[in-house]
Amino acid sequence: MNVTLSRAACPRPAARSDGVVTAMRVERDLLGEREIPWDAYYGIHTLRAMENFPLTGVPLSWHPGLVSALACVKQAAAAAHLALGTLPEGRAGAITAACTEVRAGRLHEFFTVDVLQGGAGTSSNMNANEVIANRGLELLGHDRGDYRHLHPNDDVNRGQSTNDVYPTAVKLALYSAAAELADTMEGLAAAFGERASRFAGVVKLGRTQLQDAVPMTLGQEFRAFALTVADDAEVVRRAAGALCEVNLGGTAIGTGLNADRGFREAAVAALAALSGVPVLAARDPIESTQGVGGFLELSGALRRFALRLGKVCNDLRLLASGPQGGFGELHLPSVQAGSSIMPGKVNPVIPEAVNQVCFDVVGSDAAVTLAAQAGQLQLNAFEPLIAHHLLTAVKRLDAACRVLGAKCVSGIGADADRTRGLAERSPGLATALNPVLGYGKATELAQRSSATRRSVRDLAVEESLLTPAEAERILDPLGMAHPTVQGQGRVPGPRQAPDTTE
Template sequence: MTTETRLEADSIGTMEVPAEAYYGVQALRAKQNFPITGTKLHPVFIRNLAQIKKAAAITNNNAGLLPEDKADAIVRACDEVIAGKLAEEFIVDAIQGGAGTSANMNMNEVIANRAGEILGCPKGSYKMVHPNDHVNMAQSTNDVIPTAGKLTVLDLLAPLEKALIRLEKELAKKAEEFDDVITMGRTQLQDAVPIRLGQVFHGYASMVSRDRKRIEKAHREMYTVNLGGTAVGTAINVSDSYFYKIVPNLEKLTGYPLKQAEDLFDATENLDGFVAVSGVVKTCAVDLSKMCNDLRLMSSGPKTGFGEINLPAKQNGSSIMPGKVNPVIPEVVSQVAFHIVGHDTTITMAAEAGQLELNAFEPVVFCNLFESITTLEKAVDTLSVNCITGITANRKRCKDLMESSAGIATALCPHIGYKASATIAKTAVKTGKSVRELVLEQEIMTEKELEEVLDPYLMTEVGEERKEDEARRKAC
């Protein structure tokens, strides 16, 4: 079976293109040149690149540079791309040489062929609408691709932020639920001093809140674009009317508070904004992985580990050990974090490798950054829904661990001194007796005094909470 083709030419030569394809010779060359990952351009990136082409057509028409019929056809074609109707026509690999020229030309060809078709021309003729002369008018790959990248980051960060808000709320609920559960805190995995399980989860909620706020601040890095600067920031081949209107027109289409960079040379050659966003995404992933390490430890056992909390059982844990259940959700979140750390390293090195007036490695930056954001969002969602909401506390186990630990001897220090307290702690470890037993045996304190000193709630109260409790005690 043969497929009908049409003949298209570019500066390299002629090439047969599938007759019904909306893409053209340059996109097809790119597909053949870069059979790298099998991953296509991100659909949100495609949508945003089409938004830019639409804004450019409107701006060029308003400037009297693009005839009404051509502008209208281009806008209609852009709207179809934005709606996802021509998704299969974007054939270039996400990782490509040329700083994104292949992605830009894939878009230009698709829009030109569809717009030409709207005006009654066959695909590949480009007589009515040309990819370079009309669709790419007053533009360069070097200003439209990074701008599309920034818009895509903004679009992808929004659902991540919502996912983090949900996670923060779930952790805060657990903090309240476990406020009366006291266990033994640990430093360097060794017994330290008592802590409320609610305080542990409150700390996690605060951490997630801080990560979310960092991501909110990262938006600012993406609002400044170099659109209008064309090739190297000099705005070559751009009219004044286009230069001053293109960003405001794009702002209207996207709803983002965009502004044209004051220094277009800087904005064209440097990718530090993307490095900054990648950094906060990585930080969030690392924080969540640390929390998941804790969850795995605290839920370990169930009989021979910490066993302080129960994670919801989500699936069988072994093909050979009956009844075994593994902490699969914390495990997958940590793996996502490892993945994101690798992406961040790639983004860092790609930004560093830029030379002179342009960084040629934007494709790999975008491919990795988009994936980092989307995978983290999904990881946060599954952590909230499939893990945090179903966590329960083993109250008796927590109490037993706290009461049997020599760590509570720390509370004796203000009353009998560090040296005597250390002796009690060492003796407790050596003999297996509790701190309470030893203090009473040696008649160091009375039972009433000891009851107050070793009160686990008093030991875990902080600030105003402690003052209020002490006032209540005195009143009694």
Template sequence: MNTRSEYDLLGNLDVPAEAYYGIQTLRASQNFSITGVPISHFPELIKALAMVKAAAARTNQEFNRLDDEKADAIVYACQDLINGQHHDQFIVDVIQGGAGTSTNMNANEVIANIALTKLGHNLGEYQYLHPNDHVNQSQSTNDAYPTAACLSIQFAADNFIPALTSLKGALEEKGKAFAHVLKMGRTQLQDAVPMTLGQEFDAFAVTLGEDIDRIREACALLCEVNLGGTAIGTGINTPEGFSKKAIEKLATISKKPLVPASNLVEATSDMGAFVFFSGILKRLAIKLSKISNDLRLLSSGPRTGFGEIKLPEMQPGSSIMPGKVNPVIPEAMNQTAYQVIASDLAVSLAAEAGQLQLNAMEPMIIYNLLNSLKMLKQACEMFENKCIRGIQANEAACLAHVENSIGIITALVPHIGYANASRVARRALLSNATIKSLILEEQLLTEAELNELLKPEKMIAPTQVQS
């Protein structure tokens, strides 16, 4: 393999001749081989890093710290990355020591080398344009990396929200389609009172819709960034006013309403916005898992379970039991949810581990948030297209459960009293008789009265008061 020699404070190292990354990236790739997931797995992060570097370059140009030729070359290189080019050059593992320095230097070196080729120089000829002196000018990893992280999470959320919105819409459609299907509601896995299958699916849709709003609110917190704070938030090595101008430029480039944090020292060490965002993803994961649990229960059987709905058959379910088909899509959603919940714990522990003016565990925080968003997006698309849209109602089973249930006695309590209702319910349970037959036997209501009170529309909504 052809190589070029590069030098840093630890000495010389041979870098692949055609690589756009440099010596610090290579060292990091040799040091960190933990997840097997390189930075390139998250294009939103590369895009965000490039935007930060472009905004910084234009601001340095405005302060006459960077000449026009170098600034233009850096911005050109950043635009290549924003457009999706050269992402394969981001080879460092996302989990790394150094608070993200390796990620920042991977970006600095790639941008510098793209810019060098634009200026007509060879890769690695940093005397003409340097990763640290020029691409990283007026920045530190400690402000550039978390600022890019805030942006990348918002970009990932932008990709995820449409998938979640579409899933919500699919559940709403099922709610309308099943609005006429009477069934038993259950509490603590015991018969409760009647409802419709449509009401059940409507509730699924509403609970997901709540978290679409919460994710947008969490993104708003990520719009406060610490770019220009450099090492610890004091702004050392930046011209006065750099932070405000650089963030204004970054807001324009990213089309996100970014603002400087009110206190850059606090913002450099605090992980609160990331913790909050992670908590929202955990909340959503719990809801998605609960919905999956319900679907698995409602579809259980096909002959010895609830059997109230039928899930699409996606694949044979057993290597030994012929004819068995398992609820594999809800099961996959469950497992996705468990991973997101576990990732929230990892984020919490990493945020707590910060010391003094910096949190060295930021790479794990960013990895877990971006990975959770990626998994949730793919899982929601799978859930909608391979499960929700193909669900069918077993109307006969739903109705049979209602007619055979003791739970319908609740609708009669206002008319026969709680004591009578309790006694009849107990008799029905012990004798396996129906509620209707026992009410008629004891002459507590007439058949006409009973039929009127047990009409479906009267059991699934509050009683209308006559004016």
């Protein structure tokens, strides 16, 4: 494609009849005329949206991935039209050049509409159409707003509708963001795995319902954390895959009205090539236009991870509680002073912060769920909220995983003497005596251990229920943590009381 583009800087300002130079231009729409700042790349539709939706103060540019995805969709459409001969080469070239710049991060400051808006994303789509058209006009050597030479609707949006462009762009942005999140989650899982290896020989007391249970190793506990995160990374990847079916080319409701013959197939193929995302044309564009199943699947995956990551952070905070009055088994890295009044106090601020991200993501899932069910007939009008919450949730979880791994998990230490001491003194060790002495006698020992604060091992030897060697073998906490490896507790049948009959 050989298209000569002018590299004009900024067109000259307009001059009023009285000779005073202004910094405005006039654009028209179905509601009338409005003045637009001369140096703005957006147009009248964007201006009205800025005025109509002052809701969050968060502009579309806050999601640069979505802005780039919108430009990618427009570039794919231009490529399809060029291939089909349905758009002049010069206009297609200008659109392509403008989209390339936007995808490279330029002009994002002109994507100014609020992330929450009425119209099912129409304002976001038109914001993209206007910015791309005005930059394209500039590249062609024309003034911004001179849409006779390149029109936001007739050219940039040719063969498209908000209802296929916007959800396609959202899916594209979410797919990339979710893939990056999954990579980050795997990094966090690796950090937990490294600590698991380091703590492999640190024996400790397991707990159920916050009560003493049986021994385990700290390595086993951290290995479980690692698997939790790694499993959820795979769930996020699978959910991202559900976003690859797009309705581009379906136009208003999925029937493809106003799309040129062959446009749908050509545009989706071009989009896959440009984005590197394995997008496919929707099996049923009508269903795809009204359905938000992929968004719900990703939201559910994020909610699952938030809940499980929150549990891990709760455990870290609990195990590190103290230093004197709590569990005191872990030493979390000290990253800042913890109190403005209590000297020397250090708080588990990193897990606390991550917990709050997790709470926020669960709340986002609730909002996405409500928006999904509120859709009516052939379109869900609430996709802007779905997009904003999902993109935000992915972004925050990604940051939370990075912070948790780098500032907390990788520097966690353990008090091995304390963990072993708690394990050796716990009445829970009596569990290993069930196959040796029977449940009843083991229960008596556990109760006496709790009442006297003496170890089950000492009591069993004192009562001649076990020899010192047997007690050492059967009630070794590390052996109990690996019973199938160590052969712990494999004494067949309960030991019988001595026969005292004549």
